[in-house]
Amino acid sequence: MKNVLSILCLLLLCWTGSFAQQINYENSLEKAEKLARKENKILALLIASESPTNSAEILPALKDPNITAKFNEHFVNFKIDRSDSASVRLVKKYYVKNFPVFIFINGKGRLLLKKTGNIPSHLISDMLDRAMDDERYLSGDKSTTFLKHYINKRISRGITNNAKQIEEYVNGLSPENLNTYSEVLFILQAGPRIDGRANALLNTNKNLIDSVYKTELKNVTADINTRMIANTMASAIAHKKINRARVAADFTRWSLREKSPLIGQEEWDGKLLQYYYGVKDTKSVLRHTVNYYDTYYMNVGVDSIRKRDEKNRAITRSYGKELAASGKRSGADIRSRGYTYGSLEYSMMLNIGARSILATETKNHMFLSKAMSWSGRSVDLNPNSSNHDTLAHLQYRLGLYAVAEATLQKAIQMHTAANRDTTKMEEDLKKIKKRTL
Template sequence: MKTIIALAFALLITYSSAQAQDLKTSKSLKTALEQSSSSKKPILLIIEATGIPKAANMPGNAKINFKSALDEPEVINRINENFVVYKTVMTDTSIRSIIREANVKSFPAFVFLRTNKDIFFKDFGNSTDQRKYISMVDKALAALKEESISELETKYNADKDNNAVLKKLIDTRKKLGITNNAELIEKYVNNLKIGDFNDYQTVLYILEAGPYSDGNAYKLAYTNRKIIDSLYKTEPIQKRTGINNVIISNTISDAAKNKNTARAISAANFARNTWTRDYRNGEKAYNNQILWYYSTVKDTASYLRTASYFYDSYYMNISADSIKKIELKNREALTQRHVATMPYQKQISKEKLDSLQKVYGKTMVTQSVVTVGNVSNSYANELNNAAWKFYEIGTKNLNYLSKAMIWSRRAIELNPIAGYYDTLAHILYRLGYNEEAIKTQEMAIERAKTEKTPTASLESELKKIKAKAL
């Protein structure tokens, strides 16, 4: 009997030990927040990209020799001991505001939240070395001890003349990758003296915060042109590009939020000016910003008018052959960059890539693992998206629909894929060319079969076209 009890006890210990190796995860963000509140533990939000699952979870016939050290027992125990975990994917709508605020752009992402949802640390990336994750946990626990964003905001609101506290608040947000600090930097410059704008580091600090391009902070930072010229000559190109991008992003986003067309034009002009003497790309940058604004605020008339001019002048005044040559060159350069940085480059052979494509589909694997598009993909995709946008807006203006049809045909000429034929079929239907729309949608279905992509949606749309029920 003692032997049986001892054996049972040993099995129980073994079972418990095995169970301890699993990462304990909450079923939802709401549940994680509730558990965090009751346990007084912070939250670790693990955000995976959609698409191909991580290698460790792939079926046997995929055979990728990559296993994340996040699954190591020591890492799991450290995480379980210190955090409430919610594991999800980037498309989860409950975390949309967190992704936006934390400026998450790389996946898998690890975002650490206090019980009140304040972000206090973040990291990203897979690794086979468990030291990465142990270090991540240690850094997060250290960051947890520092003043939170909410605490600093409370301090500042109690003493709005205290630039030291405001600077610490901005620095804390910047450290976490939060780039929308335009409102805060406007308040910060209000407490500075005129002479402060002759200091290189002060000017750099203001610009790094991403001031509105038509705001007071930006104007004051530009009062000393010598400093500005020096800054844009001496700072690393990555930092200069980052400054410009944040200024554009903060300005256009605020413009859309408040339907401020003057601010949107300021953002677009700033984007254009970043290209200096490259007038063609400058005009493209300007129009991309202003079109995004019109689309976001639903100013349909301005969108259609501006888009018509932009796509005709930028995409249609160059031959298809010239576009193919340009994008072939771009594709070769892009492929070389990806080969140099691709995380699976040492693990994936051609045979393994073929195996992946059989399991998950060629398109998904190519986009997720290799991330290089087809020749002429950029121009074709831009034109297709513009054409579809015109259809989606619902315009019945024959002039606009005719332009959309021409753009759609050019997209197909550059890259004849199923989705582009589908766009053209819808536009032809809207124009009243029902028979041609049917034939074009049938071509979309045939293309999809050749591409080995799903056809159900295309076939459903074909039925609607035939029934004149779109």
């Protein structure tokens, strides 16, 4: 009898434990949305690729008791099959293309996070933490303790634009807080805007900044520079502030001062060009694109570039012999041995420049002729199908229809020989023949 009772108790414990480990889902989307608003909780939606009753089979991590507890404690939960008519609104509203998908919405209806795929337990747990962190931040928690946690978590998740958050963070600091190495490093790694208050405060103690750049590994300081430049450029474009873009360009040139003044100036001009593209200033894009490619990619003759190729091949052979003799698989960056841009690099960049002129849809023959000269040079340096395709489109835009037809036919032949899909090129060829491209 005791054995029977023991077995019954064990079964009861297993049943209740299993029940306790299930995520509590609301039975309708409307009810879930109302409850989330009422309790001021995050709404966690799961749109499954199969029947939602099998969601734990599709996503085994949902069986994890720690994850289940986190869902039940902090979220209002609802799951639905993608084929259910009620999911159509959600799929359209949140631009869902892949399934299964988790969608997290705060009590005010704002999207916090969207994640797709079969996510393992540790990433689902981090996904839930991220949704809660984002909601806490959006709800107005700007304490330095939370912001430091939030920024560090964002960095660990691969989010490199924390310029806004670091500005809010330094607002809560006193001047003496900025006199420690760790604090300065933290602020720099958040990627502050170069013209922002956070960076200005750091520069009141340049000795500490210099110490960071001398002490940390090169890849760490390079990442800091990249983040600061990228975040400053993103802000310049978002707010259409040309002077901010120039600040980013100046800092870019400064960061490359040890490499080469020419490289630094090229990057400076490149940042301005990036800005004009970002704000969709077509006139400035055309003008600066011509200046950029003429200055940096048409200033060296084809023969000189081919001589670089010969030098590069010799460097590569020598480098390979050194590695083979040493038994190493890799070593220092080959560019440190004197390797320079050759035919492939020049050809690729000139083709990109020509394509960028095409993308503006300009009808101005001066700009189109410039682009055609770059495209012609790219074909001379590397006569592949992509470069011929670009050249054919420019010839067509300039009214050279018969020449464009012949050039595109050559591109198609190259594509065919390489066993690549020629459908798009063949469609374009038909349009050239009909003068409808």
